[in-house]
Amino acid sequence: MKLWRLKPRWLLAGAGIVAAATLISVAIASLTSPSPQENLHVETVDKGDIEKVVLVTGVLKPAVQVNVGAQVNGQLRKLYVRLGDKVKKGQLLAEIDPTIQESELNNAEAQLASARAQKRAEETALKRYRLEYARQQAMMRDGSGVRSDLEQASADYEAQIQQVEVSDSQIVQAEMAVKTANANLGYTRIVAPIDGEVLGIVTHEGQTIVSSQMAPTILVLADLDTMLVQTRISEADIQKIHPGQPLRFYVIANPDKHYTSTMGFVQPAPQEALEEQQPGSSGNNQQATAVYYNGTFDIPNTQRELKTAMTAQVFIQIAEAKGVLRIPVVALGQALDTDRYRVTTVENGKTQQRTIRIGINDRQYAEVLEGLQMGDRVVVAQDTVQG
Incomplete structure (x- = not known):
């Protein structure tokens, strides 16, 4: 009987403990769990x-670059400049041995002198034929002449006039040969076509130059005060790009320094389309190749920080x-x-x-x-x- 009476009390006490624990758990959960916000x-x-912006890759080049070559054959006798030298337009850069060109000039001048002497001889003969023709005409008027002699004198006179004209043509040809020989002699002195710097020397003193088919390069001059950045713009972006758009870029050698400029010329056709198709290439391969257009702009380079062939990351502002x-x-x-x-x-x-x-x-x-x-x-x- 005592055990039966104590059992409900024990159950009530246990239920109270469980309820209290549940309330505590709910309270803790409500305090620790964040709200939806x-x-x-x-x-x-x-x-x-x-x-x-549109991001494109570019390559730096001198705004003006000239390959200075030779137009005559001979041995490069002397170079007057070194790599990195600054030169002015008209400055002597190199000399080719002029022996061959001097000989050609002397020969051309001799040919000219001969042609002029030949003309003087032909003019003297013309004077003689003219007098003979006049004499035959006078004899015919006096009735003492012979018709055949008059005709012969007339033919000789006319032929000699033509011979003098031939001599004139020969003189012109000889004068042209002298001019050409003079020019070739002048070409043995290589002068700077622009103001710039010596970017590279291709031919050195003592080397023999042969210019039979094309002018071989002796050295490369460039104006490095202004650099040209040539970018490749993809077909997907080309309609967004036009001249005058502001842009900025950095070179991989110094990503921390940014340069600003504006877009200059945008090529209306891909470079590949302007070049002659090589034999053996197929149209299908060309269509599968990505299409890029060249866009170029200038940037001042007075501090010479920008070098030829540097890679630039260019950000073109489109809005x-x-x-x-x-x-x-x-x-x-x-x-x-x-x-x-x-x-x-x-x-x-x-x-x-x-x-x-x-x-x-x-x-x-x-x-x-x-x-x-x-x-x-x-x-x-x-x-x-x-x-």
């Missing part, structure tokens, strides 16, 4: 600049908006149109959906045209709570 990553709508409302691109939700999106905002601890219209974006920020105001809070990410 605390799981949200929120950004505030602010104002700033947005720049949309810009300054001091506009913007939100992170990751805050954009469902796309309703090309420029309309749904975003999630937080107001008074509650979330709601809004439709906004955007302008340009640079893949980091998007310009807000409609739907949000300065200071609004938008959700950019939400943590997932795992059970």
